[in-house]
Amino acid sequence: MNGYLGIDVGSVSTNLVVINSEGEVLEKIYLRTKGQPIDVVQRGLKELKQSLADDIEIKGVGTTGSGRNLTSVVVGADTVKNEITAHAVASSHIVPDVRTVLEIGGQDSKITILRNGIVVDFAMNTVCAAGTGSFLDQQAARLGIPIEDFGKMALKSKNKVRIAGRCSVFAESDMIHKQQMGHNLEDIIAGLCEALVRNYLNNVGQGKDILAPVVFQGGVAANEGIKEAFAEALETEIVVPEHHDVMGAIGAALLAKDKIVNDGEETSFKGWNVTEIEYTPSSFECEGCANLCEVIEIRMDGEIVSRWGHRCNKWDLAQ
Amino acid sequence: MKVTFPYMGTSNIVFKSIMEELGHEVVVKKPSKRTLSLGTEHAPEFACIPFKILLGTYLESLEEGADLIVTSGGRGPCRAGHYAQLQEKILHNLGYDFEMVVFEALTDSFKDFFSNIRKVAGSELSWWQIFKLIKKEWYRLMVLDDIERLTHKVRPRELKKGTTTNVFAEAQEIVAVAKTEEEIKKAKEKSFELLNDVPQDPNYEPLKIGIIGEIYVVLEPFANLELEKTLGEMGVEVDRSIYLTGWTKDHTFFVPKKDGVEEAAKPYLDQLVGGHGLDSVGNTVLYAQNGFDGVIQLAPFTCIPEIVAKSILPEVSKDWNIPFLTIFLDEKTGKAGVTTRLEAFVDLIAKKRDEARDRIS
Numbered sequence: 001m002n003g004y005l006g007i008d009v010g011s012v013s014t015n016l017v018v019i020n021s022e023g024e025v026l027e028k029i030y031l032r033t034k035g036q037p038i039d040v041v042q043r044g045l046k047e048l049k050q051s052l053a054d055d056i057e058i059k060g061v062g063t064t065g066s067g068r069n070l071t072s073v074v075v076g077a078d079t080v081k082n083e084i085t086a087h088a089v090a091s092s093h094i095v096p097d098v099r100t101v102l103e104i105g106g107q108d109s110k111i112t113i114l115r116n117g118i119v120v121d122f123a124m125n126t127v128c129a130a131g132t133g134s135f136l137d138q139q140a141a142r143l144g145i146p147i148e149d150f151g152k153m154a155l156k157s158k159n160k161v162r163i164a165g166r167c168s169v170f171a172e173s174d175m176i177h178k179q180q181m182g183h184n185l186e187d188i189i190a191g192l193c194e195a196l197v198r199n200y201l202n203n204v205g206q207g208k209d210i211l212a213p214v215v216f217q218g219g220v221a222a223n224e225g226i227k228e229a230f231a232e233a234l235e236t237e238i239v240v241p242e243h244h245d246v247m248g249a250i251g252a253a254l255l256a257k258d259k260i261v262n263d264g265e266e267t268s269f270k271g272w273n274v275t276e277i278e279y280t281p282s283s284f285e286c287e288g289c290a291n292l293c294e295v296i297e298i299r300m301d302g303e304i305v306s307r308w309g310h311r312c313n314k315w316d317l318a319q
Numbered sequence: 320m321k322v323t324f325p326y327m328g329t330s331n332i333v334f335k336s337i338m339e340e341l342g343h344e345v346v347v348k349k350p351s352k353r354t355l356s357l358g359t360e361h362a363p364e365f366a367c368i369p370f371k372i373l374l375g376t377y378l379e380s381l382e383e384g385a386d387l388i389v390t391s392g393g394r395g396p397c398r399a400g401h402y403a404q405l406q407e408k409i410l411h412n413l414g415y416d417f418e419m420v421v422f423e424a425l426t427d428s429f430k431d432f433f434s435n436i437r438k439v440a441g442s443e444l445s446w447w448q449i450f451k452l453i454k455k456e457w458y459r460l461m462v463l464d465d466i467e468r469l470t471h472k473v474r475p476r477e478l479k480k481g482t483t484t485n486v487f488a489e490a491q492e493i494v495a496v497a498k499t500e501e502e503i504k505k506a507k508e509k510s511f512e513l514l515n516d517v518p519q520d521p522n523y524e525p526l527k528i529g530i531i532g533e534i535y536v537v538l539e540p541f542a543n544l545e546l547e548k549t550l551g552e553m554g555v556e557v558d559r560s561i562y563l564t565g566w567t568k569d570h571t572f573f574v575p576k577k578d579g580v581e582e583a584a585k586p587y588l589d590q591l592v593g594g595h596g597l598d599s600v601g602n603t604v605l606y607a608q609n610g611f612d613g614v615i616q617l618a619p620f621t622c623i624p625e626i627v628a629k630s631i632l633p634e635v636s637k638d639w640n641i642p643f644l645t646i647f648l649d650e651k652t653g654k655a656g657v658t659t660r661l662e663a664f665v666d667l668i669a670k671k672r673d674e675a676r677d678r679i680s
Contacts, residue, residue: 082666120642208633
């Protein structure tokens with residue numbers, strides 16, 4: 001059976017999925033990137049190979065996320081696409097008439113507006129990570145609550161406390177002050193969810209035409225408190241897809257499938273044994289001019305296979 | 320004296336030439352990461368990135384012995400109009416000994432404008448000689464702008480990525496060494512020839528994006544993470560709404576010329592909001608009328624005029640069916656985030672163009 005592999009290497013998590021020719025998810029893996037994109041991709045592939053049925057042959061590979069270029073060098077990708085496009089492709093595949101995609105990940109939050117399956121507008125948080133997964137993680141840890149229970153606790157609240165949501169520093173100090181005043185945890189967490197949603201809609205959602213069906217995805221979509229706060233603010237039902245946490249990877253796999261099927265090409269996938277090869281990234285600052293470019297190079301078993309980050313052609317590899 | 324001035328795109332070539340002809344020694348500091356560190360260390364935290372970059376280049380120039388800073392002021396309720404005075408204070412407080420000459424608009428004060436020219440030019444040259452020098456260097460500035468406009472057309476069509484950028488660097492050097500107006504003209508012809516000789520795909524139809532926003536981040540590639548080059552190499556033809564020659568004409572010598580920007584902005588914004596806020600709104604309409612596929616707004620983080628424009632743009636975008644993307648720029652030097660947004664935006668407008676063509680055919 002034919003399978004298509006999608007890899008989404010984000011700032012916080014790295015996700016791998018394999019889909020079949022119909023675009024159904026056969027297997028998915030969700031790992032923490034922990035700042036080591038190459039290692040985690042190799043580890044993910046190893047796990048994936050073990051769990052995947054033997055008769056599945058990988059016919060195409062797509063990468064996305066902030067580590068997409070790096071990963072494509074390591075695994076041999078057929079498509080390398082930004083995560084905004086990948087997410088939109090995945091959501092319109094799963095909810096074909098979707099018109100709004102809310103997406104909150106580890107460090108990014110974005111909104112994508114689609115009409116008839118086509119992206120017509122999008123926005124991404126630009127300068128602040130308030131209201132993203134990392135911040136929720138941090139707060140859950142500070143309060144000693146497992147992140148999985150965070151959303152459920154918010155749902156128990158009967159009397160939300162108002163929390164400042166514009167900046168994560170403001171939000172945290174506001175939460176602490178309200179705690180010190182004696183508000184209970186459920187109400188504070190519900191207030192935080194509401195504040196993050198308010199901030200999201202005011203920041204990335206500003207000026208966007210938010211119409212139903214609304215899909216909510218990304219790691220934070222697992223948080224029922226946030227989902228509920230969105231439903232309340234937008235006065236509409238919020239759809240959280242089953243594989244909401246790996247939508248980028250699904251999109252990447254779908255893009256690879258389309259390319260391979262349309263072009264009738266062979267995949268560039270280097271095979272499962274890439275997990276055995278030693279890839280070592282390193283970087284240096286070029287002092288050739290005032291730009292002081294941070295050049296990154298990847299060595300495969302000691303030999304340089306890719307280099308980027310430089311602005312002139314000084315460090316181009318001879319083809 | 321040893322002179323320095325704000326570094327902004329290719330204009331440094333012209334200012335350097337003027338100052339050298341006036342008998343000054345010149346320090347030109349291209350912004351770098353060190354510039355950013357110096358600028359952010361000594362600037363107020365909430366100042367915008369152009370302020371910090373310029374303060375940084377001044378500090379670097381003073382370290383190298385500069386004792387005269389020549390810069391421009393500005394009109395309108397954008398704080399950049401007072402940046403020169405604030406920078407002067409900060410630098411003096413740090414103990415540097417230098418003089419600062421700030422050119423305000425000619426229409427603000429005739430007398431100040433000309434006495435400033437005298438201050439920079441010294442007493443030996445006649446007004447006629449000064450006029451001739453300015454005329455020649457103005458021509459050089461126009462030539463540089465024309466060459467840059469051509470690179471925007473060539474880059475998306477180049478067969479080997481990076482060729483245009485290399486040729487552009489070469490062209491700037493050719494224009495820089497030209498001494499007379501005649502030589503500048505020859506340098507322009509030579510540069511055009513070199514650019515047109517870049518191997519290109521003649522049948523390629525690039526998407527077209529108009530660039531709007533605050534002048535410094537639009538003009539200086541270091542501040543906008545080389546947006547024009549990045550887009551060009553993604554195969555997009557860009558058009559910039561602001562060139563220094565255009566700005567100087569509007570703000571210094573003449574009454575604002577009628578180029579339709581104000582008129583176009585009028586249904587949405589009928590008054591100046593400082594900086595380039597009004598231009599951003601008006602130019603978006605003009606780009607839509609001229610068949611552009613999209614508009615990218617570049618704004619320094621916390622820039623009020625561009626924040627005003629940004630909140631108006633969704634309506635303009637809807638009325639004129641032209642997508643726009645706002646990019647706020649600050650201290651970040653990592654390009655990945657901007658590249659992701661640009662890629663997604665280019666995907667979006669490419670799909671939109673395909674759709675429109677399908678409907679027609």
